[in-house]
Amino acid sequence: MNPVFQGVLAIAVAVAGCGAYFYLSNLFLDRVLYPPTGRDPGRNVNRANAIRPWLFLAPAILFLALYLGYPVIETLRLSVTDRVPGGFVWAGFDNYAQMSRESKFWEAFRNNLLWLIVVPAVSTALGLLVAQLTDRISWGNVAKSLIFMPMAISFVGASVIFKLIYDYRPASQEQIGVLNAVWLQFDGGLASVLVLRVVPGLLLAGFIAAAAWLIWAMLEPVLLGRRKQGALSILLRAALSLGALFLIWRAVTSIIGLALVDLPYGQPQTWLTIPFWNNFFLMVVLIWIQTGFAMVLLSAALRGIPDETVEAAIVDGAGPFQIFFRIKVPQIAGTIAVVWTTITVTVLKVFDIVYAMTNGQWETQVLANYMYDKLFRSNDWGVGSAAAIVIMLLVTPILVWNIYNARREMR
């Protein structure tokens, strides 16, 4: 059968089928099962109204249970079983143990953590910057629209776009990748030092300052004992501080490395094969796409800030930077959290970009691609499912947080 015809038929069947189902089932309920007649019509109406919601919900619940609920449980089961000819046998945590012995898994895990730190942070920061800047200029909507545009482009399309940017030609030929063409402009002179060492160094220093501020914000209430803290809260704050401390350490070593490293001026680079740094070249693709998303949400939040608060700050003599960081940012903290968590979930699922650009070679593996490799290339369902469960576990805190927020919202 022609697929187009099949598609039209599917739409017709689905729409007509759903319509007919809802119409007929309601009709059945009201006319046959509990008609509002007979000895006690009131009771029948109540009974019918108790059942009706479930008629409306049934298809959706069926879909959700079968296509999202059941797989979670089934994946959990697969991750603790091994596939043998004719069926599955209980394997306990063998799959997890096997996975933890694979260096490729730890590589994927490490890279994923790197993605989780960099992509949400940079996307949110850039989104906030663009949202704030475009709010005050006349052609802001055009600018926003253009920065938002990558949202419509597929990860695969974006990968092609950026592969052209990272393209490599031998030194004897004309470079057609923008990055290499720019790179060859650097010759080790003053400008090169300024752009390649001083500016990144300053950015890292800024990052260190931000992390230090985070540690201070986390520990201040505990150390000064201003408010009574629960044990869980103290533990969480300590863990976050330790994480931030680790990041500061990495940033300091990076600054030192940056100052000492011997950059290969004049030689075109194959950017995607430079271990560690190639992760960042892949992250750029996702940041390019997600910044628009962050911008749209944050821009709406910025517009929702009551004018009075800003006016009051101006009257009190606050400068533009003070207004932004002291008045505006605290008021949109909730939206920042939403943007951050949404991008975090996207990052955890990122598959297409790595699959299209490096397929996990040159130490760029991430969990989602690792899992795909295991499931469909090595045909190892046990380890693949275990990797999927790891992704699920990483998502779970956000899942709980979202449910908590949604319930609070409804009350």
Added chain:
Amino acid sequence: MDNIAGTKSSLTWAVHITVVLLVALWVFPTVGLLVSSFRTGDQISTSGWWRAAFPTEQTMQFRTAGADEAIEEDGVWTLTGNVFDGSGTDPLTISAWGTSSRTPNAYEAGEMVEDDGESWTVLENGDYTYTSTEEPSRRGERFFGSALVAPEFTFGNYQRMLFDPSNVQGMSQAFFNTLTVSIPATIIPIVVAAFAAYALAWMEFPGRALLIAAVVGFLVVPLQLALIPLLRLHNAIGIGKGYMGVWLAHTAFGLPLAIYILRNYMVGLPRDIIENARVDGATDFQIFMRIILPLSFPALAAFAIFQFLWTWNDLLVALVFLIDSSGKTTVMTRQIIELLGTRGGDWEILATAAFVSMAVPLAVFFLMQKYLVRGLLAGSVK
């Protein structure tokens, strides 16, 4: 805030410049691909796309006339002619030439070179003279020349990737397959979700809060978990790999977001309208069809655009649930991955393929941005 007295910011110019730079940075990559898709492979590989609007120095390969046109005199064969004769291209000015592919620009135009019994002269206008003490090969001798070529843009790539039925790597089949996947996968979840969202928004029943919580939870469940279990399920019930499977999967994966967006919108509809209708004797089904559904159009459109973009751009779900070993049902994202593998350096093909796949989403984006923004604002858990 600019209009508040005394706050005319001295930073205005810095803001304008920064935004211009950011926008340029964001648009630049896409423009690069778009420009590349209108250039020939030769042009792409000899100069960066940012020089597409300027003449480029291109190295070309030529052949002298064949041996049967050679004139023999005292054991010396001579071939003369013009490289642009009968080549179909406009005459260009040769600036440099060479006889080896490793050093194609070794000599200047007009220079005479003798080597090993051969002698070469190539003039600026393309006239060449070649002499040799041995009989030249029947196809003529190969040499190279560089010339400044005027910028030129072509629709040939699109012609080849879309309308050439003999091109097995073309995108036309994949284009229709993608369309076949995404249209039903957009409409079906809307129908299913709309009813559920109405029940969750306007009907009272035990367990409602729990169901809403479950929907919010399902929003973030990675679809990676569903791949193997659902593939086994599809095989077990006889759907296997195919359109049916991918429609069902997309429907299910889109449902949480659809229900979430629609419910949040429907809850905000005025209570009076619905209660008046109830008092007038309308059934829930009638209220839903006659009142709720028409009023919810903005939310429906918002989700539809979201889901359409997602299904059109999807790779993973199609890889797992649709594309079988025959490859007849390949979608565009998959086709591009294939081209990346086999035609990795042929940017005219890759750029064109990528742009064919991006054209529809970009059109949808620019035409219906309002609804997309609305969907984003409604679809993120606050």
